[in-house]
Amino acid sequence: MANSNLKETILNPIFKGNPITVLVLGICSSLAVTVELKGALVMALSVTIVTGLSSLVCSLLRKTIPNRVRIIVQLVVVALMVILVDQILKAFEATYAIDKSLSVYIGLIITNCIVMGRIEAFALGNKPVPSLLDGLANGAGYGMILIIVAFFREILGSGTLFGFRIIPDAAYAAGYMNNGLVILPPFALILLGLIIWIHRSIDKDLQEK
Amino acid sequence: MNTNSNTYTVIYTAIVVVIVAAVLAFVSQKLGPMQAANEKAETVSQILTAAQFGDKDSWAEKGNAATLDFYRDNAEAVYLVKRDGSTVRELDINAVEIYSVSELKAQNYKIKADEDFEIPVYLFKNGIKVIPVYGAGLWGPVWGYIAVNPDNRTIAGAYFDHESETPGLGGKIKDDPSFRAQFAGKVIDYTADRPFAIIKGGAKGQANAVDAITGATMTSKGLDAAIVEWLGSYENALGIETLFNAIAGEGKTINDEEE
Numbered sequence: 001m002a003n004s005n006l007k008e009t010i011l012n013p014i015f016k017g018n019p020i021t022v023l024v025l026g027i028c029s030s031l032a033v034t035v036e037l038k039g040a041l042v043m044a045l046s047v048t049i050v051t052g053l054s055s056l057v058c059s060l061l062r063k064t065i066p067n068r069v070r071i072i073v074q075l076v077v078v079a080l081m082v083i084l085v086d087q088i089l090k091a092f093e094a095t096y097a098i099d100k101s102l103s104v105y106i107g108l109i110i111t112n113c114i115v116m117g118r119i120e121a122f123a124l125g126n127k128p129v130p131s132l133l134d135g136l137a138n139g140a141g142y143g144m145i146l147i148i149v150a151f152f153r154e155i156l157g158s159g160t161l162f163g164f165r166i167i168p169d170a171a172y173a174a175g176y177m178n179n180g181l182v183i184l185p186p187f188a189l190i191l192l193g194l195i196i197w198i199h200r201s202i203d204k205d206l207q208e209k
Numbered sequence: 210m211n212t213n214s215n216t217y218t219v220i221y222t223a224i225v226v227v228i229v230a231a232v233l234a235f236v237s238q239k240l241g242p243m244q245a246a247n248e249k250a251e252t253v254s255q256i257l258t259a260a261q262f263g264d265k266d267s268w269a270e271k272g273n274a275a276t277l278d279f280y281r282d283n284a285e286a287v288y289l290v291k292r293d294g295s296t297v298r299e300l301d302i303n304a305v306e307i308y309s310v311s312e313l314k315a316q317n318y319k320i321k322a323d324e325d326f327e328i329p330v331y332l333f334k335n336g337i338k339v340i341p342v343y344g345a346g347l348w349g350p351v352w353g354y355i356a357v358n359p360d361n362r363t364i365a366g367a368y369f370d371h372e373s374e375t376p377g378l379g380g381k382i383k384d385d386p387s388f389r390a391q392f393a394g395k396v397i398d399y400t401a402d403r404p405f406a407i408i409k410g411g412a413k414g415q416a417n418a419v420d421a422i423t424g425a426t427m428t429s430k431g432l433d434a435a436i437v438e439w440l441g442s443y444e445n446a447l448g449i450e451t452l453f454n455a456i457a458g459e460g461k462t463i464n465d466e467e468e
Contacts, residue, residue, distance in 0.1 A: 032376065063212075064212065064221065065212070065221070066212050066213055066217060066218040066221055066222075067212065067213055068213065068218060069218055069221075069222055072222070073221075073222065073225055076225055076226065076229055077229075079229075080229045080232065080233065083233060084232075084233075084236060087236055087237060087240050087244070088240065090240070090244045090247065091240040091243040091244050091247070092243070092247075093247060093250075093272060093273050096247040096251070097269040100251070103373075103376060103380070104373060104376070185377075
């Protein structure tokens with residue numbers, strides 16, 4: 001595989017073919033876990049690791065998987081990776097509380113369309129290394145949007161970033177209030193819409209004639 | 210090789226499943242003790258939060274070791290109460306012996322099956338007693354801790370948790386501080402049919418009730434049933450005020466100004 005192709009594999013999912021803003025996949029979890037940056041960051045890393053490793057394993061197995069049960073085998077691989085991530089998050093003191101606050105959403109990575117989508121569309125037809133990179137890049141593309149959304153939601157909704165107070169108490173004393181709507185999922189949808197709008201106005205190739 | 214033959218498909222899937230199961234079993238065995246330590250600290254922090262020793266988030270920030278140390282310093286005794294009202298044995302405070310959620314589940318089964326149970330009362334040095342409750346929510350178990358003031362009637366605070374209630378609806382029993390804040394100052398009324406209740410449509414200032422969560426009827430009902438059942442078990446065991454007084458040892462007088 002040529003170098004330019006490899007570069008394309010990595011960069012395309014992050015910008016031109018971003019799974020959230022262009023393919024509009026993984027919307028549900030991007031609305032649910034973006035209230036705080038901490039949770040969004042852990043979710044982004046988890047999805048990146050799961051997509052990367054699942055794509056790698058499925059690509060390694062691609063010539064042996066019986067066609068009729070390939071979706072089930074993919075699902076088993078993805079579920080394995082998700083459970084491993086969940087177990088590891090639960091084992092460490094630093095991540096235990098975040099894992100608890102993400103509650104079902106870590107487990108629901110199994111149903112994230114991005115993971116299965118990349119295995120079906122890419123990993124089953126490509127060599128392991130490009131598949132791994134494709135998976136990681138798609139996870140990163142997803143994670144990047146998650147972090148952008150979480151940044152705005154945490155600072156507008158709670159006045160903090162990573163739990164640290166950013167908006168000074170003086171502002172609150174002067175009558176500034178956190179926006180309650182920002183905490184709720186509908187605002188995440190509005191924010192996502194704005195991001196898609198900006199993305200499309202910058203990248204002319206994405207605009208329909 | 211023909212990867213589409215039936216034999217190949219069956220053998221292939223069997224091997225994949227066995228390998229995955231082996232990996233998961235291995236990981237779960239390796240990480241099990243670390244997860245158990247985290248869960249224990251989590252339970253202790255929930256008990257401490259219910260007993261009004263600081264906020265739940267503050268315990269997460271202080272870390273596991275600090276949480277356990279605080280518990281060792283402030284817990285007076287932990288009694289296990291049987292159905293007939295006798296206390297069986299005390300749990301070791303230095304070793305931070307506590308009832309995990311799975312132990313609560315086992316005891317809940319015994320309560321329902323009319324078998325003999327051993328349920329804990331956590332007594333703190335400031336006289337606050339914490340009792341656990343456990344029951345079924347909508348999607349899975351709900352449980353929590355209710356702290357009772359030294360007068361043995363008013364509630365000092367409460368903390369609830371769940372396994373898989375819907376975030377934003379039933380999940381509010383844990384995530385919405387205003388729900389659990391309702392419990393502080395309420396009264397457990399042993400003379401009423403239901404000593405305590407979570408009421409749909411609002412408690413309307415009733416002293417022994419709090420408001421249910423809008424949009425989470427089943428979770429609220431489940432938690433209500435759990436509280437009534439467990440309070441009832443402690444009550445049946447000995448009459449909870451007598452029990453608490455016995456535990457307090459001081460024979461603190463029962464406040465008799467009922468209504």
